[in-house]
């Protein structure tokens with residue numbers, strides 16, 4: 359007679375959580391569950407009583423916390439955190455032309471991008487983001503800071519017709535960007551897509567070149583599109599077509615196209631997005647602050663268009679707190695449709711995780727808590743007095759939590775934050791460097 363023995367699984371980490379939100383199935387909350395992590399991936403999910411079946415190198419007991427996938431911030435310009443509060447209460451065009459572009463011309467350097475990006479990453483990690491997309495100059499530096507901080511990053515390398523401190527011409531932006539793609543293609547934390555700024559800052563022949571390269575190399579792209587009604591009117595006046603029609607005509611609209619903003623949409627635009635499978639990235643707070651318009655996300659979701667959420671840069675938001683952005687998205691969707699049932703708390707959380715992962719083409723690896731996916735996870739403390747009483751965990755996360763209750767994070771299994779301490783960023787050193795920029799940056803001498 360053979361002897362029966364219990365099988366013991368050896369894993370790297372186990373997280374025992376008061377609640378677990380896997381995102382799929384929708385609205386599901388698992389009380390008292392645990393996640394096991396092996397080689398950076400989620401290797402098991404089980405009721406915490408079963409933890410005795412595992413031998414783990416480390417165990418995190420978080421009985422007052424909810425464990426969920428890390429948030430995905432689909433659009434931003436990280437280094438612009440150094441410009442936070444430098445110019446507020448202006449419309450997009452004068453804000454860009456009179457302040458932002460002249461400031462960038464005067465001050466942008468590799469050092470500016472290094473310090474500003476680290477500041478942005480610290481803020482994003484502290485408020486629950488584990489993946490962000492960035493469109494800014496010196497993207498190689500952005501990638502280096504992201505790797506050092508342990509955060510996942512999509513680099514949307516910028517392409518413009520006009521020169522910057524990083525590149526002189528569209529051709530140079532493209533060649534430098536593609537070199538960055540080659541340099542980082544074996545680094546799991548970094549993915550790279552084209553980042554044509556917009557249809558109004560690029561000539562049609564340059565957009566056409568991007569289209570050819572994107573299909574040859576099978577690379578996605580992220581672009582500001584229909585940010586304001588004026589942008590659409592200018593497109594009609596100059597090209598006789600709406601900017602989205604220009605992209606479609608040039609073969610630039612497909613499942614790997616990430617269209618940021620989309621505040622001015624008619625029924626034909628929505629049908630085109632739905633038919634081509636293009637992604638929409640909604641930045642509600644930046645759109646409200648610059649009075650750009652409102653992206654009709656309820657209509658988009660009903661038409662089957664995937665939507666991710668982004669903060670945009672801190673110069674037009676002015677924070678990078680994605681939980682706050684999700685709350686704004688729900689409130690704006692409700693008032694825009696005059697329907698209080700529009701975008702519920704659980705639906706908003708899905709957009710901030712799985713919706714964002716899909717928008718960036720990463721949903722095979724992140725966006726849900728499922729066995730086999732990368733362990734990009736956050737824990738949110740529900741024990742604080744301002745979280746009481748807990749009738750509905752989704753409601754607490756979206757309508758109450760402002761990001762400051764996120765206490766732990768892991769990215770591909772590596773712990774990045776513990777009890778709100780960032781394990782890979784020296785905040786005192788960072789604060790000193792930011793203070794230098796605070797003293798240096800000025801809009802008085804532009």
Ligand SMILES: [Zn+2]
Pocket residue numbers: 433434435582670671
């Ligand atoms: Zn932007």
